[in-house]
Amino acid sequence: YEHGQIDGRPRMYTEMLEQPASVERALRGRLDERFATAHLGGLEMDARELRAVRRVKILGCGSAYYVGQMGASLVEELARVPADAEAASEFRYRDPVIEPDTLYVAVSQSGETIDTLLAVEEIKRKGGRVIGLVNVVGSAIARACDGGIYLHAGPEIAVASTKALTTMYVGFALLALQLGRVRDLSVADGRRLVAGLQALPAQIEQVLDGEERIAEAAKSLAAAESLFFVGRVRGYPVAREGAQKFKEISYRHAEAYQMSELKHGPLALISPDVPTVAIVPDDELTDRNVAALHEIAARGGPLVVVTHPGVDLGELRAERIEVPRNERELDPLLLTVPLQLLAYHAALSLGHDVDKPRNLAKSVTVE
Ligand code: AGP
Numbered sequence: 001y002e003h004g005q006i007d008g009r010p011r012m013y014t015e016m017l018e019q020p021a022s023v024e025r026a027l028r029g030r031l032d033e034r035f036a037t038a039h040l041g042g043l044e045m046d047a048r049e050l051r052a053v054r055r056v057k058i059l060g061c062g063s064a065y066y067v068g069q070m071g072a073s074l075v076e077e078l079a080r081v082p083a084d085a086e087a088a089s090e091f092r093y094r095d096p097v098i099e100p101d102t103l104y105v106a107v108s109q110s111g112e113t114i115d116t117l118l119a120v121e122e123i124k125r126k127g128g129r130v131i132g133l134v135n136v137v138g139s140a141i142a143r144a145c146d147g148g149i150y151l152h153a154g155p156e157i158a159v160a161s162t163k164a165l166t167t168m169y170v171g172f173a174l175l176a177l178q179l180g181r182v183r184d185l186s187v188a189d190g191r192r193l194v195a196g197l198q199a200l201p202a203q204i205e206q207v208l209d210g211e212e213r214i215a216e217a218a219k220s221l222a223a224a225e226s227l228f229f230v231g232r233v234r235g236y237p238v239a240r241e242g243a244q245k246f247k248e249i250s251y252r253h254a255e256a257y258q259m260s261e262l263k264h265g266p267l268a269l270i271s272p273d274v275p276t277v278a279i280v281p282d283d284e285l286t287d288r289n290v291a292a293l294h295e296i297a298a299r300g301g302p303l304v305v306v307t308h309p310g311v312d313l314g315e316l317r318a319e320r321i322e323v324p325r326n327e328r329e330l331d332p333l334l335l336t337v338p339l340q341l342l343a344y345h346a347a348l349s350l351g352h353d354v355d356k357p358r359n360l361a362k363s364v365t366v367e
Contacts, residue, residue, distance in 0.1 A: 010353075012249075012354045015163045018154065019162065023170055033191075033194055036190025036194055038175070038194075040174055043147050050182045054099075056072065059119045059120075060087075061088050062244065063244055064107045064116070065085055066240045067241065068105070068107050069085040070238070071105070071107070077329050078180035078193065081179060081183070088119040100129075104128050106141055107171075109151070109156055110135070110136055112139055115367070124146075132149070133171040133175075134150060157362070158355045159249075166333055203323075203334055206323075207324070210321065211341055214338050217304050218343075218346040219345065221252075221275055222252070222349045224273060226255075227252060228256075228257055228266065229277045229279070229339075231279030231280075232258055235259075238339070240256040242342070245343035246339075259278065263292075270296050272302065274301060275304065276301050278292075278305045279307075280307040281328070281335060290316070293318070294316065297316055304321065308324075
């Protein structure tokens with residue numbers, strides 16, 4: 001069961017479809033409707049210790065790093081604690097300053113990624129406190145951390161990570177909510193986010209139901225040798241993760257860029273042969289994002305736009321993929337799911353083995 005296909009479908013497909021259930025499991029027993037907060041017992045930190053956190057530093061590799069970036073935004077938005085994510089593979093080589101009032105978070109599906117493990121050990125050697133967001137129970141990273149949150153995604157076998165990533169996102173949302181509610185996040189905002197989180201499993205199902213349309217868009221993208229994934233602020237790590245998934249299994253050159261940076265260079269590459277996948281949620285930046293899309297269209301660049309219902313793209317010629325609305329802070333999760341399907345169908349149409357992409361291992365356990 002754990003290796004190879006199920007019902008003739010690649011593992012990656014089965015794992016994408018499991019996401020409503022795995023997200024539900026990641027949430028189970030951790031939301032407190034009465035106090036509009038989350039309870040993460042595994043953190044082993046009381047309210048006083050959580051209030052003493054002055055900064056959050058997130059470390060992971062590859063897709064775990066990109067979800068870490070989404071997590072940093074959640075922590076800043078909900079708890080107003082400065083937060084950032086860094087590639088764990090770089091961290092220890094720059095002799096990082098370890099601060100006692102920083103909460104370090106190591107994020108890893110396998111719990112065995114050597115670069116993330118060595119980052120944890122470096123922090124601990126210097127007296128820092130590290131918690132883990134890990135899927136595999138009892139793994140090396142889980143054991144090395146001071147406490148943490150298990151993801152409960154279930155076994156993930158396909159090299160291209162899907163269900164583990166969405167549960168990582170949920171883990172960060174729960175952490176940000178709990179950190180926020182011992183600070184200034186109001187009961188009303190807490191309630192709004194609890195309800196938003198509870199709505200996610202059914203909404204992921206809705207996105208997965210749109211597979212046919214996404215598969216069509218994927219075929220046209222697969223024909224291109226090179227493409228851009230663009231987004232801003234909350235949408236940028238979504239674009240990074242989308243490009244990563246696309247590269248891993250379609251072997252196309254997919255580059256993620258901040259939409260705001262396009263005019264500072266990459267616009268020179270836009271042409272009818274270079275499509276762009278744009279992440280355009282309905283948020284504070286929609287108008288600016290749509291203006292940037294016009295710049296791309298004016299240069300003949302084909303567009304696939306992942307957006308919310310009701311976002312007005314004007315006269316723009318674009319393939320439109322919609323995801324349901326949730327609370328703005330939680331948008332990245334639902335925006336990520338169609339990008340998994342895009343990469344999957346692009347790879348299938350190119351005849352690739354999506355579960356065993358060339359040159360890649362499920363977890364990188366040697367330096
Ligand atoms: C995800 O699709 C990748 N295969 C890869 O980037 C992965 O996320 C990374 O190697 C980290 O693995 P981990 O979560 O097991 O630490």
